[in-house]
Amino acid sequence: MRYARLLLLITGCLFLAGAAQAQTSAELKRRKDALSREIEQLNSTLNETSSSKRLSLKQISTLNAQIRLRERKINTMNSEIRLLDNQISDNTSTVRALQTQLTRLKKEYAGMVLFAFRNQSAYSKIMFLFASKDFNQGYKRLKYLQEFAAYRQKQARYIEETRGDLNEKIIELGHNKDEKSHILSDQEQERQTLGKQKSTQAKVLKSLTKQExxxxxxxxxxxxxxxxxxxxxxxxxxxxxxxxxxxxxxxxxxxxxxxxxxxxxxxxxxxxxxxxxxxxxxxxxxxxxxxxxxxxxxxxxxxxxxxxxxxxxxxxxxxxxxxxxxxxxxxxxxxxxxxxxxxxxxxxxxxxxxxxxxxxxxxxxxxxxxxxxxxxxxxxxxxxxxxxxxxxxxxxxxxxxxxxxxxxxxxxx
Missing domain, CATH: 2.70.70.10 (Glucose Permease (Domain IIA))
Known part of the structure; x- marks a missing residue:
């Protein structure tokens, strides 16, 4: 029974932690999407108004704003990566805990199966009951046999539930790693674009001095x-x-x-x-x-x-x-x-x-x-x-x- 309580506690903690992380992850994605839309809006403006040889002050401020937004987007991606690192660490620990739990449950269940095999005949059970000193002890032995059978069935269910939870966490861990890989790739693209925009910004600032x-x-x-x-x-x-x-x-x-x-x-x-x-x-x-x-x-x-x-x-x-x-x-x-x-x-x-x-x-x-x-x-x-x-x-x-x-x-x- 202690394993059942432990499994229930682990599952509950995982649910609460997962819900909190999901909310944070959703918030970061929403913020990143909003920044992407703002960057796209500014990029569209620059494309439409950059035909002039000399940028206006408004166009320069648009370029500066785009750089600030892209820096904020990269920082948001850093927050996403940190969150995913925490999720990967938590899920890795959970997988190990569930694997240990599954090993213990299997070992305990194997012992019960072996005991049941050795005492599977009706004659052995009857002799076990008749060997009681008195009626009270006989009643307790009967209850023990009934509870043992029920507990063995519960252990089998716990093993299946633990195996299911373990598989889910392994899949989730894989998704975490894939998502982190995609974000890192997107972040690298954003850094390259930011570098180009800062280069453009430097040229613009130089032109400001010339056309002061x-x-x-x-x-x-x-x-x-x-x-x-x-x-x-x-x-x-x-x-x-x-x-x-x-x-x-x-x-x-x-x-x-x-x-x-x-x-x-x-x-x-x-x-x-x-x-x-x-x-x-x-x-x-x-x-x-x-x-x-x-x-x-x-x-x-x-x-x-x-x-x-x-x-x-x-x-x-x-x-x-x-x-x-x-x-x-x-x-x-x-x-x-x-x-x-x-x-x-x-x-x-x-x-x-x-x-x-x-x-x-x-x-x-x-x-x-x-x-x-x-x-x-x-x-x-x-x-x-x-x-x-x-x-x-x-x-x-x-x-x-x-x-x-x-x-x-x-x-x-």
Missing amino acids: KEYKQELAQKQRESARLNRAVMDAIRREIEEAQRAADANAVKNGNAPAPRTSTKTSILAATPESAKLSSDFLGSRGNLPWPVEKGAIAEGFGIHKYGVNVNVENLGIDIETGAGSTVRAVFSGTVGRITNLNGSQTVIIRHGEYFSVYSNLRGVTVTSGQKINTKQPIGTVATNSEDGTIRLHFEIYKGLSPQNPENWLAN
Whole structure:
């Protein structure tokens, strides 16, 4: 019976460990597939826009983003390999344990078979019972014979179950090794491609130095456009704060109270009503799980300061998402459409979610109006195509009051 309990314990542990590893493996594969899709999106963009002899800053950032994504994909593959190494080690140990268990069960079963063979005649069993000192001992001997026969049958089943588990683990171990071999092969291809892209990147950086004057002009234009967008967003948020403050003051006077002191940076007033407070809480609770503002796309330029060449730096208060022609832009969360602004030859839509704001820039064909209530994933417009370099990018930002947030931390991975 102790072997049966041991076998049950081993099987249970294997099931729990396998389930945990399967979840981790599935997560890594999902992440790797997502990175592959983003790389493919950026690669498609580069192929469509690389006819020009001189790459634009956007195309350079696309190349840089592709390199970063490929490095992340290689790191994800490393995690897959480490996981498979652990699975191979665990399965190898399990195979050995099951082989040892099977050997013991067979040895014990062989002993029982030999004993049964020597005492197989009905005469031997009767003599074994009649040799009892009293009725109580005879009853115990009878029960022993019955239990011995039942236990022998159980042992036979345990042997078959252990042999089945052993075969399954051997097959699983083979699959682990095959999968590791495939990942290593794919990883080597990714490393070779990464090496080629870094070589291209080095040439581009060299050309940046040679054509620094031209790129500085392009950069100055980009910085002016970014500054106009930032001012427009900040002005829109300040107006939202002022309107919320006026509404709160009017409500206080209506209830016979004195209005609260005004401060231009008091963004908590945006969540003063129960409705806006709930919306703020729900938006915060969706951090890391918000849907992307386009159905398919890749981050070509992330949040923060980016360096081009030696003396060229650009600060991005959001992210730039490379996508396909005619891609529909959709709201990442329910809320109310705020200001819709024409900037830099395209449109910008700001949506308020209580104390939070999402900003969608470089749109054409906007399909919403200011003050309109909107739901999650509801279309709000289409991404515009840049007429100069052919890039199709949505500029996306998230704010908490007047404080810009990194959208990558909010969108689902």
